[in-house]
Amino acid sequence: MCQENIQILSKLFKEQFKIDPESISPIHGGGSSRAYFRLKGGEYSAIGVIGNDIKENECFFKLDYLFKERKINVPQIYKISENNICYLIQDLGDKNLLEFLDSPDRLIYAQMALAQLLSLQLIPEELWKDLVETSPFSQRLIHWDLNYFKYNFLKPVGIDYDEFLLQDDFEKIASLLINSSLTQGLMYRDFQSRNIMVKNGHLWFIDFQGARKGPLIYDAVSFIWQVKAPFSFEERETLNKFYADMIAHQAHPDEKILEKMHLMQVFRLLQAMGAYGFRGLFQKKQHFIESIPLSINYLHYLKEKGRLSPFPELENIAEKLYKKFIVEKQNRSSEPSNLTLTVTSFSYKKGYPIDNSGNGGGFIFDCRAIHNPGRYQEYKNLTGKDTEVVKFLEKTLEADKFIENALQLVKPSVERYIERGFTSLYIGFGCTGGQHRSVYCAEKFSLKIKELYPEVNVLTIHNEQKF
Numbered sequence: 001m002c003q004e005n006i007q008i009l010s011k012l013f014k015e016q017f018k019i020d021p022e023s024i025s026p027i028h029g030g031g032s033s034r035a036y037f038r039l040k041g042g043e044y045s046a047i048g049v050i051g052n053d054i055k056e057n058e059c060f061f062k063l064d065y066l067f068k069e070r071k072i073n074v075p076q077i078y079k080i081s082e083n084n085i086c087y088l089i090q091d092l093g094d095k096n097l098l099e100f101l102d103s104p105d106r107l108i109y110a111q112m113a114l115a116q117l118l119s120l121q122l123i124p125e126e127l128w129k130d131l132v133e134t135s136p137f138s139q140r141l142i143h144w145d146l147n148y149f150k151y152n153f154l155k156p157v158g159i160d161y162d163e164f165l166l167q168d169d170f171e172k173i174a175s176l177l178i179n180s181s182l183t184q185g186l187m188y189r190d191f192q193s194r195n196i197m198v199k200n201g202h203l204w205f206i207d208f209q210g211a212r213k214g215p216l217i218y219d220a221v222s223f224i225w226q227v228k229a230p231f232s233f234e235e236r237e238t239l240n241k242f243y244a245d246m247i248a249h250q251a252h253p254d255e256k257i258l259e260k261m262h263l264m265q266v267f268r269l270l271q272a273m274g275a276y277g278f279r280g281l282f283q284k285k286q287h288f289i290e291s292i293p294l295s296i297n298y299l300h301y302l303k304e305k306g307r308l309s310p311f312p313e314l315e316n317i318a319e320k321l322y323k324k325f326i327v328e329k330q331n332r333s334s335e336p337s338n339l340t341l342t343v344t345s346f347s348y349k350k351g352y353p354i355d356n357s358g359n360g361g362g363f364i365f366d367c368r369a370i371h372n373p374g375r376y377q378e379y380k381n382l383t384g385k386d387t388e389v390v391k392f393l394e395k396t397l398e399a400d401k402f403i404e405n406a407l408q409l410v411k412p413s414v415e416r417y418i419e420r421g422f423t424s425l426y427i428g429f430g431c432t433g434g435q436h437r438s439v440y441c442a443e444k445f446s447l448k449i450k451e452l453y454p455e456v457n458v459l460t461i462h463n464e465q466k467f
Contacts, residue, residue: 002035002050005035005050005085006024006050008081008086009039009048009088012048012079012081012086012087013039013044013048013079013088015079016046016078016079017041017042019041019042019044021040022040022041023038023039023040023041024039024048025038025040028397033051033052033053035049036048036050037050038091045091046078046088046089046090047075047088047089047090047091048086048087049087049089050085050086052085055133056133058084058133059211061080061084062131063208063209063211064208066127066128067120067205067208070119072116072120073203073205075092075204075206077090078090092197092199093197093198093199095198095199096193096196096198097109097113097193097194097196097198098193098194098228098229100198101193101229101230101231106230106231107238107239110231110239112203113193113196113223114223114239114243114246115246116203116205117188117219117220117223120186121187121216122186123185123186125186125213128211129213132186132211134189136212136214137213137214137215139174139175139177139178142173142178143170145270145274146174146271147170148271148278150170150274151274152274152277152278152281152282153273153276153281154277156281156282157277157281157321157324157325161316162313165312165313166314169311169312169313169314173263173266173267176263176310177215177264180256180260182215182216183215183247183251184213184214185214185216185251188208188211188219189211189218189219190207190210191220191222192223193223193226193229195207215264216247216251217257218264220240220261224240227291227294227295227298228290228291228294240258241258243261244261262305263307265302265307266308266314269295269298269299269302273292275288276288276289276291276292276295277292280292284401284404284408285397286400286404289404292325293325297322299318299321299322300318300319300321300322300326302318303318303322337453337455337456338421338423339414339418339423339425339456339457340424341414341446341449341456341457341458342357342425342426342427342459343427343428343442343445343446343449343458344427344428344429344442344460344461344463345384345429345439345442345461345463346428346429346434346438346463347431347432347433347435347438347463348430348434349432350464352364352430353428353461353463355424355426359424359425361428363406363409363410363413363426363428365406365427365428365429365441367429367430367431367437368430368432370393370398370399370437370441371393371396372431373389373392373436373437374432374433374435374436379392383435383439383462384435384436384437384441384443390440399444400444402441403444403445406427406429407449410425414452414453418456427442429441429442434462434463434464434465435465438462442460442462443460446458
């Protein structure tokens with residue numbers, strides 16, 4: 001069915017630009033269930049989307065047209081298939097706002113995004129109330145998201161907690177959010193820097209299919225307190241106040257708005273941690289795995305600021321998570337280990353490399369099932385360390401999933417070897433020529449081991465290369 005839908009995208013491209021696409025390349029879609037492709041032909045480029053949730057797609061079409069009428073930067077919709085599953089939209093490039101938030105101008109970019117967000121949120125309700133397909137923000141939805149945190153994050157990480165007391169906290173959070181007279185409007189729902197593209201110096205908004213009626217501060221908190229955004233905690237508090245002042249000026253004054261934003265921070269973080277657990281711990285998606293320690297640090301910050309004090313069991317959980325995943329890891333990293341992990345890339349054509357430690361070898365992973373960049377002329381003289389090959393292998397996440405699976409197999413051995421004072425563990429990644437896939441996997445695997453076990457000495461050797 002996917003191949004059939006790709007053919008439909010190709011047909012839509014030809015209808016729009018009067019030329020067949022010369023290339024159709026998959027694009028990483030983050031946590032979305034939709035499939036994205038970049039289609040190119042001649043001087044033209046467009047993004048093709050395949051989404052099986054037709055109601056969600058139709059909501060995107062309707063809101064896109066409304067936002068364009070209101071002079072809000074959203075992608076132009078070129079063509080839609082008859083069944084509303086496939087559609088072709090404007091290509092806004094590859095640069096999202098998250099990449100610009102590392103610059104000294106990050107607060108300017110952030111304030112620009114928040115100002116444009118509020119103009120979108122304050123579109124009169126009569127213009128969008130019949131366009132959205134999702135139920136309004138409600139107590140039921142709040143409980144769903146809080147349980148998402150409990151079952152997809154808390155239970156898998158193995159933290160002891162009192163489930164009855166936690167439920168008391170959940171009920172209190174839901175009650176406070178519903179009864180706090182939060183200013184309502186069009187809630188974007190997934191307003192984060194990865195969903196804001198930057199093109200020609202302007203911000204462009206995507207991924208608003210989940211829009212609904214709800215509290216305005218939800219989106220602002222989602223954006224300001226996104227764990228991967230490189231803001232300091234002080235900068236985030238400044239942005240909180242910036243948005244609160246805008247609401248007071250453009251909507252209506254609210255003396256307690258910052259207090260309400262602090263409450264929303266707690267809820268929004270727990271909701272996000274549920275997603276990190278599901279997408280990271282269960283689906284093994286690296287972006288979400290990387291967000292887990294950041295979210296634990298943030299939860300601890302809320303505890304230290306007293307924002308969890310109304311929720312005693314959550315406060316207890318925050319402390320336990322911090323001790324287990326942050327403090328214990330720091331303690332481990334401050335104690336050097338005798339273990340050396342040797343990670344090699346090799347060519348199956350030339351045979352297995354020799355483990356000179358005297359242990360007779362360790363783990364060997366066969367990378368030959370991964371799509372091979374070496375089949376294409378432009379990559380033949382490159383290796384798995386070159387940017388072009390890295391981008392090729394990152395496109396489908398196939399190699400990254402392979403590495404993550406290898407990591408899950410190796411981790412228990414690393415931890416046992418550290419515990420028992422062993423000195424050597426050998427890991428090999430092989431492919432046909434020892435040039436592309438094996439080199440990429442060995443490099444990425446080494447980086448992940450260094451992040452997880454900074455006390456371990458990691459030696460990376462590429463048997464067929466001169467580096």
